[in-house]
Amino acid sequence: MDITEFFQQSVGKWFSQRTSHDINGNQSITGQSDLWVxxxxxxxxxxxxxxxxHGVDVATAxxxxxxxxxxxxxxxxxSHNGSTxxxxxxxDAQSRTGQLLRHHHDSIALETLSxxxxxxxxxxxxxxxxxATTTTERVWFESPSLRFRTSVIKQQDGTQFGSFCSEIRMGGAKPSA
Structure with missing residues (x-):
């Protein structure tokens, strides 16, 4: 699989169940959301x-x-709404490594490079x-309509947050077999 196939496999509407944990404060927060990809x-x-x-040649996109x-x-x-x-x-298209430009918009707009x-x-x-932070996220498909996501956020002051999401495809395109 390459990055294009990974994102094409993500297309559709997803229901996400999230648990986040403040590692230093030993406090957990749960929530649900609908995602459209x-x-x-x-x-x-x-x-x-x-x-x-980002000063990037669009031909490399x-x-x-x-x-x-x-x-x-x-x-x-x-409710918490936003888009990215x-x-x-x-x-090249077969590369398994690269950069991800992001424009995140909810209450504020934020540009990042991952x-x-x-x-x-x-x-x-x-x-x-x-x-201020280092964030590591991992996303994988357990099946075509079930994916998991974890993230760890480490702040300069030593505060750390972790989260786990399970996401179920509710509609839209499904990857071909």
């Missing part, structure tokens, strides 16, 4: 703009992915470093 052409204006913002979510944390009435545009960049790798087990690992 859509592949967009690398010629789309938003993809071109994101590449230009392999795939654009738009992710939108609506969710709630248990015990809260306020991801653009995978690599020297590094990705696809393991021999076809699990996607994303590493994002900012001045």
């Amino acid at each position: 859509e592949v967009i052409p690398v010629t789309d204006g938003a993809v071109v703009d994101l590449c230009q913002q 392999l795939i654009g992915v738009q992710i939108r979510w609506e969710g709630k944390l248990d015990g809260q009435t306020q 545009l991801w653009v995978a960049i690599a020297p 590094h990705y790798s696809l393991g021999a087990d076809d699990a996607l690992t994303l590493t994002t470093e900012t001045a």
Whole structure:
């Protein structure tokens, strides 16, 4: 599997169940959300703009992915909505490593650059470093309509957060057999 196939396999509507844990504070939070994943052409204006913002040649863009979510944390009435545009960049389509440009928008807009790798087990690992945090995410398919996601966030002050998500495809495109 390459990064394009991985994201194409992710297309559709997903129900996500998340448990997050403040490792230092020993506190857990759970929540649910609906996710909509859509592949967009690398010629789309938003993809071109994101590449230009990062000084990346759009010709190296392999795939654009738009992710939108609506969710709630248990015990809260306020919903959390947002969207993210991801653009995978690599020297060639078969590369199992590369960069992932992200434009994240919920209450604020945030641009990030991540590094990705696809393991021999076809699990996607994303590493994002900012001045304040290092985030490592791992996403893998247990079956075509079930995927899992873990993340660990380490802040400069030593605070750490971990999360686990199980995601079930609820509709939309399914990968071919």
